[in-house]
Amino acid sequence: MGKFLRRPLVFILSVVVATVLASIFSTQFVIGDLGKAGAPVGFGDRLSMTAYDIVNLGKLYGIFIFIGLLIAFLAAGLIYWKAQTKRPLIYIVAGMMCFVVMLHLMKLVFFGVPIIAGARSIIGLAFQAIAGGIAGYVFARLTTPKPGAA
DSSP states (O other), X not given: OOHHHHHHHHHHXXXXXXXXXXXXXXXXXXXXXXXXXXXXOOHHHHHHHHHHHHXXXXXXXXXHHHHHHHHHHHHHHHHHHHHOSXXXXXXXXXXXXXXXXXXXXXXXXXXXXXXXXXXXXXXXXXXXXXXXXXXXXXXXXXXXXXXXXX
């Protein structure tokens, strides 16, 4: 696969990975809060709520993630170009920071309301950042030039 086609496809894969993980993490935090409030949530309900959020929350959230990761990975590429070291770490940090900044900006735009319910706690926000970090790792790992390749 050509270099120019590979990067966009890997980027889209990274966005899908981030979107699916972020949706799963958010859903699990919301379900956890429901449990704390006394609402029983069975395993089947947990699975169906998770699948629903991956599809439905993922559609809109994925657009924000796409834009955020595009900016973050372009910045990471510039940083790596200058640093020439620690490429996976640079992309992991870029993906994580993307989510922290994106969720903060979404909260500002939406009048102080955290739109992603699963990111309303510091631990929930950390898990959203982990989704971005994993996307950064996927992108860095799958786009690393092979030694000796032109």
